[in-house]
Amino acid sequence: MSFVLGLTGGIAAGKTTAAKIFQEFGAVVIDADQVARQIVAPQTTGWRQIKAQFGETFILPNQQLDRKKLGQLVFADRRQLAKLDQITGPLIKKEIHQQLQH
Numbered sequence: 001m002s003f004v005l006g007l008t009g010g011i012a013a014g015k016t017t018a019a020k021i022f023q024e025f026g027a028v029v030i031d032a033d034q035v036a037r038q039i040v041a042p043q044t045t046g047w048r049q050i051k052a053q054f055g056e057t058f059i060l061p062n063q064q065l066d067r068k069k070l071g072q073l074v075f076a077d078r079r080q081l082a083k084l085d086q087i088t089g090p091l092i093k094k095e096i097h098q099q100l101q102h
Contacts, residue, residue, distance in 0.1 A: 004100065005020060005027075008055075011069040025055070030096055030100070032092060032096065035092050035095045035096055035099075036088060036092055038095065039088060039091040039092055039095055040065045040088065041064075042062075042064060042065075043063070045091065045099045046087060046091045048087060049064060049087045050065060050070070050084070050087055050088075053083055053084075053087060054070065054080075054083075054084075056074070057069070058070050058073075070084070
């Protein structure tokens, strides 16, 4: 029998420590923060959608997403945050579901 657990909590709540303990017992850990970074890596669907929605100014010279600049925009404007969530939310969910299948 297998099941899925989710770890949630604020900053420094012990999520990473708990995940490491689960891994020590053989659990597979999928880190949503890591997935969120993967889906906006250069030339991915998420990266292209963000570039199209927010513009070239949010792309660094090395083609990485300028996360700091984008964060400043979206955390100052809920409408912009909603636009970003519409792009990233489904992609994050899709990737997590794919990882759960393996």
